Amino acid sequence: MTEATPPTLEGRLVRLRPPRPEDHALLFEWSNDPDLVAPFARFAAPPWEEFVAELERAPEEPSSLAARFVVERRPGGETIGMVGYYSAHPVLTLVDVWYVLGRPSERGKGYGRESVRLLVDNLFAAKALERVGATCDVDNIPSSRLLASLGFRPEGRFRSALYHHARWHDVLVYGITRSEWRSALPAPDGS
Numbered sequence: 358m359t360e361a362t363p364p365t366l367e368g369r370l371v372r373l374r375p376p377r378p379e380d381h382a383l384l385f386e387w388s389n390d391p392d393l394v395a396p397f398a399r400f401a402a403p404p405w406e407e408f409v410a411e412l413e414r415a416p417e418e419p420s421s422l423a424a425r426f427v428v429e430r431r432p433g434g435e436t437i438g439m440v441g442y443y444s445a446h447p448v449l450t451l452v453d454v455w456y457v458l459g460r461p462s463e464r465g466k467g468y469g470r471e472s473v474r475l476l477v478d479n480l481f482a483a484k485a486l487e488r489v490g491a492t493c494d495v496d497n498i499p500s501s502r503l504l505a506s507l508g509f510r511p512e513g514r515f516r517s518a519l520y521h522h523a524r525w526h527d528v529l530v531y532g533i534t535r536s537e538w539r540s541a542l543p544a545p546d547g548s
């Protein structure tokens with residue numbers, strides 16, 4: 358299935374746009390940063406050429422884990438993060454979002470929350486999905502609060518599903534349906 362080129366998504370705090378060749382080095386750096394990818398070490402970034410090829414192929418591949426948008430801070434336009442989504446099951450319609458602010462100094466300012474809001478909004482607008490999901494380590498408080506603040510509901514817990522820092526971690530499963538998103542959708546200004 359060929360998907361349309363993703364649009365640019367404008368929020369109040371951030372703008373999401375598809376990665377360009379000049380973003381590749383920064384995305385590669387973030388994808389290899391042990392502080393950022395430790396929880397996902399088993400999905401470590403491939404070598405450079407393969408990494409770039411995956412980024413470029415992502416729009417045509419629903420299951421791709423590659424970044425689908427970079428996050429730019431407004432109004433300056435500095436690139437502060439990356440987000441994506443992937444088809445997470447071979448049979449069920451499970452599309453999960455993921456999100457990373459690569460610059461730790463930019464966290465806790467609402468950029469992550471607005472980025473995910475724009476991403477989920479676009480997924481429901483552009484695709485015939487009835488549910489969008491996300492998973493996060495039980496210890497990842499910013500991530501679970503972000504999801505809860507957007508109206509995602511806890512749906513379960515995968516026990517001992519993620520190995521990092523020398524032990525297995527439980528993972529929380531979150532989801533939101535199209536109708537819940539419509540009724541819980543915060544105003545674009547975050548109010």
Ligand SMILES: CC(C)(COP(=O)(O)OP(=O)(O)OC[C@H]1O[C@@H](n2cnc3c(N)ncnc32)[C@H](O)[C@@H]1OP(=O)(O)O)[C@@H](O)C(=O)NCCC(=O)NCCS
Binds near residue numbers: 463470471499
């Ligand atoms: C998870 C992440 C994207 C959140 O983005 P962010 O811009 O820092 O978060 P926001 O400022 O939008 O805040 C979202 C919620 O998290 C809370 N939060 C943010 N930083 C926090 C912290 N250090 N401790 C506790 N809560 C925090 C906010 O208070 C807010 O919750 P609230 O609405 O209930 O008050 C960001 O922290 C990040 O990139 N982390 C590393 C990568 C990662 O863990 N990605 C998610 C994998 S599942």
